[in-house]
Amino acid sequence: MDSENPVLNNVKECFRQQISQIELKDAIDIVANQPVNKYHYLSVSIRIPKVDVLAVLEQHAPQKTFRYYWEKPSDEFAIAAGGQVERIQTTGDQRFREASTEGKKLLEKVHHLTKVQHHMASVHLLGGFSFFDHNIGQNWRDYGAGSFTLPEWLIINNGDLSLLTVTQKVKSGDRASDIYEQFVETINQLHEICSVEGYKIQKRPLFNSKVDTPGANSPAFKNWKESVENATELIKNEAFKKIVLARELKVQLQESVSDTHILNYLRSQYPDCYSFLVSQNGKSSFIGSTPERLASFKERHVLTEGLAGSISRGKTASEDAVLEHQLLHSHKDLSEHAFVLDAIGEHLEQYSEVYEYPEKPGIKKLSNVQHLYTPVHARIKKGVSRTEVLSRLHPTPAVGGYPREEAMPYISKLEHFDRGWYAAPIGWINTSGEGEFVVAIRSGLIKEDEVRFFAGCGIVEDSDPKKEWDETNLKFIPMLTALEHARR
Numbered sequence: 040m041d042s043e044n045p046v047l048n049n050v051k052e053c054f055r056q057q058i059s060q061i062e063l064k065d066a067i068d069i070v071a072n073q074p075v076n077k078y079h080y081l082s083v084s085i086r087i088p089k090v091d092v093l094a095v096l097e098q099h100a101p102q103k104t105f106r107y108y109w110e111k112p113s114d115e116f117a118i119a120a121g122g123q124v125e126r127i128q129t130t131g132d133q134r135f136r137e138a139s140t141e142g143k144k145l146l147e148k149v150h151h152l153t154k155v156q157h158h159m160a161s162v163h164l165l166g167g168f169s170f171f172d173h174n175i176g177q178n179w180r181d182y183g184a185g186s187f188t189l190p191e192w193l194i195i196n197n198g199d200l201s202l203l204t205v206t207q208k209v210k211s212g213d214r215a216s217d218i219y220e221q222f223v224e225t226i227n228q229l230h231e232i233c234s235v236e237g238y239k240i241q242k243r244p245l246f247n248s249k250v251d252t253p254g255a256n257s258p259a260f261k262n263w264k265e266s267v268e269n270a271t272e273l274i275k276n277e278a279f280k281k282i283v284l285a286r287e288l289k290v291q292l293q294e295s296v297s298d299t300h301i302l303n304y305l306r307s308q309y310p311d312c313y314s315f316l317v318s319q320n321g322k323s324s325f326i327g328s329t330p331e332r333l334a335s336f337k338e339r340h341v342l343t344e345g346l347a348g349s350i351s352r353g354k355t356a357s358e359d360a361v362l363e364h365q366l367l368h369s370h371k372d373l374s375e376h377a378f379v380l381d382a383i384g385e386h387l388e389q390y391s392e393v394y395e396y397p398e399k400p401g402i403k404k405l406s407n408v409q410h411l412y413t414p415v416h417a418r419i420k421k422g423v424s425r426t427e428v429l430s431r432l433h434p435t436p437a438v439g440g441y442p443r444e445e446a447m448p449y450i451s452k453l454e455h456f457d458r459g460w461y462a463a464p465i466g467w468i469n470t471s472g473e474g475e476f477v478v479a480i481r482s483g484l485i486k487e488d489e490v491r492f493f494a495g496c497g498i499v500e501d502s503d504p505k506k507e508w509d510e511t512n513l514k515f516i517p518m519l520t521a522l523e524h525a526r527r
Contacts, residue, residue, distance in 0.1 A: 054226050057085045057154055063222070064215030066152045080124060080189070082206040083222060084153035084160040089201050092119035092194050093306070095229070096316075097299040103321035105188050107165045108302060109467065112310035115198050118467065120165055122191025124206050127164075129185035132172045135430035138185045142426075145189060146470050149206065158471045159195050160202055164188065167317065167465030167479070170434065170458040171451070178484060178491065179459030181319045187468075188319075192229060203229070252288060252512045252519075259286070260508060266453040267504040273449065274500045281378050282440035282449060285495030286511050287456035288519075292488050296522065298324040301485075304524040308406055309517065313477045315465060325460050327482025328517060330405055333432055333464050335475040336425045341417045343387070345379040345396075346403065347437040347497060348372030348411035351513060363402050363409060375497045376400055376411040378441040383415055386431035391417040407516055429464055429476060438462035438478055438495065459484065461493040483518050492518045 063083070070081055096108050096119045105126070110117035127145055129137040142164050153160045166187035174184040193204045205225050209218060253259040263286065270282050298316055305328035306314040313332070318324040331346045350366040353359030366372055380396065388394045396415040403412035419428060433439075439462075440446020450458075460479055468474030483492040494514035496507045 053085055053087055054083075054223060058083055058152065058222075062152065063219045066150060067209060067213060067215045067218055070150050070209050079148040079208060080150070080206050081209045081218065082149050082151045082162050082204060084151070084155055084202055084204040086155055087194070087201050087203045089196065089199070090194060092117045092196055093299055093303060095119050095194060096121065097297075105190060105320070106316065106318040106324070107188070107190065108299075108316035109165075109313065110306055110315075111313050112306055115196070117196040118163075118165070118193065120163075120188075120190035120193040124189045124191055124208065126166075126186060126188045128183045130173055130183060134168065134172060134185040135426045138168075138187060139424050139426035142187055142468070149189070149470075150209075151470065155202065157197075157200060157202070158473060159197050159200075159469070160204070161469040161471045162189070162204065162206065163193055163195075163467050163469045165190060165193075165317075165467045167460060167476070168429075168433070168463050169460050170438075170463040174459060176457030176459055178323075178457060178486075181322055182317070182325065182460055186319065192225065194229075252515055255505065255508070262455055263508055264504040266455075267498055267502060267507055270449070270453055270498045271500055271502055274498070279446040279449070280441050281375060281436055281497055281499050282446045282453070283436070283438050283462075283495050283497050284450070284453055284507075285456075285458065285462065285493055286454075288492045288494070288515055290490040290492070290522065292490060295487055296485065296490065298326050298485050300524060301518075301521045302326055302328075304521040305517065308521075311403075312405065312481070315477070315479070317460070317465060322486070324485045325465075325479070325482065326485060327479055328521075329477050329480050329482065330403060330410065331437065331478040331480060333435070333466075333476045333478050334425075334428055336428075336468070337473050339419050339421070341387070341391075341419055341425075341428055343383060343415045343417070343432060345376055345383060345400065345413040345415065345435075345437070346410050347379040347435075348376040348400075349408050349496075349510065352404065352407055352409055359404075359409075363404075366402065366409060366411060367400070371499060371501060372411055373400075375436075375499060376413070378436040378497075380413055380415075382436045382441055382443060383432065387415075387417055387428065390419050390423045390428065390431070392420055393418040408513060425468065425472075425474060433464050434462065435478065437497065438480065456491075456493075458493070462495065481514065481517055490522060 099121050105123040107120040127141040149162050164187040169184045195202045302314050309328045312328040312330045314328040316326045334343045350362050353362050394417045396413050400411040400413045403410045464476040465479050466476030494511040496510045
């Protein structure tokens with residue numbers, strides 16, 4: 040192998056060393072000799088030298104196809120993927136259940152070949168859901184209400200381990216030697232893309248103008264004030280106890296921006312957050328860096344969390360400690376946080392053999408904001424599907440309201456934009472039964488000539504419109520700052 044090339048080295052040689060043509064022929068024979076429609080795809084996973092997955096995605100030439108990125112630097116875990124082998128899409132109030140059913144059918148059509156004894160050396164489906172059951176807004180038309188893609192290639196970094204999985208369609212009668220060379224060609228293309236020596240460096244001057252959020256005299260604030268006042272009046276009339284209202288900040292672009300440039304800034308500034316990208320066909324990119332995990336799955340264990348109630352960070356250690364103390368003793372924020380924990384328990388405890396969390400919330404500190412935080416662990420009962428858990432957890436009171444059924448119908452009535460995939464579950468799941476989904480907040484939708492950023496906050500009976508407006512402005516800062524680093 041070429042030791043002078045630090046990225047992927049000779050992946051073609053890695054492939055030849057790990058998967059022989061005879062082994063691939065045996066796998067193709069398995070596919071060809073099964074009953075009709077049993078297998079449609081052959082997937083191969085191999086170990087590769089360490090690579091920066093975001094750099095791979097940035098260098099990957101075909102832009103008008105599926106692209107996916109996921110990284111939490113503090114966990115030393117990252118995914119990049121591209122190309123579309125097959126995609127499942129669902130809509131309506133049964134979309135979670137249908138996604139599970141159709142996802143299982145799709146995975147059953149894949150024959151997987153690997154010598155790597157690791158739970159991530161498996162076939163993955165990547166995608167997510169919209170916030171509401173039906174997603175018909177023009178800006179989000181390409182994303183749908185539920186969408187999961189089986190990618191052509193996928194690279195995973197898990198600690199010191201890097202894995203490449205390539206999936207291709209196999210037809211009855213295909214020759215093993217031809218299929219082998221197709222895999223080699225695909226892997227060779229990735230090798231060329233990932234070679235540091237051949238990287239094309241994009242210029243990155245700063246964004247040419249600073250984006251200012253609308254002020255208190257703007258029409259946007261007047262609409263917001265009216266919405267918050269209507270919400271608090273509904274709470275006083277006992278329509279619900281809490282509702283989360285969000286804002287959309289639209290930025291018109293004079294020139295296109297790079298989604299990977301934005302993400303590179305976000306992952307470096309927020310290593311404890313989940314940075315993500317989903318692009319269905321290259322026309323737009325949904326990106327973000329969220330602090331909120333909805334659920335992670337391993338066997339029957341589920342990890343989720345309550346993340347609600349927030350305050351700014353201090354400019355000094357003393358000021359930061361004072362603000363933390365205020366947050367931990369804020370009646371408004373503790374009430375908001377309690378709604379989240381109550382809802383998680385209401386929707387998860389009945390499906391669990393074990394359900395536990397600390398008695399008092401702690402603090403999760405990000406660079407510009409700190410949140411009340413409570414981790415929750417559960418072991419779900421046998422027979423309970425992971426998508427069933429997701430459907431019960433979404434939306435949490437941190438992004439929806441409480442009680443959920445009473446508050447949800449008012450969100451679209453009080454807000455002035457289409458949420459699409461904002462504040463919805465996005466993530467991945469694999470054939471090992473593992474997966475992770477986050478709540479897609481601190482996010483934005485990027486198109487050729489515009490960017491739409493989103494931020495929300497919880498409204499309770501004593502909420503003040505101006506304070507909540509200021510809180511959303513605070514939450515816009517990470518994405519707006521990243522935009523300044525994103526011009527191509």
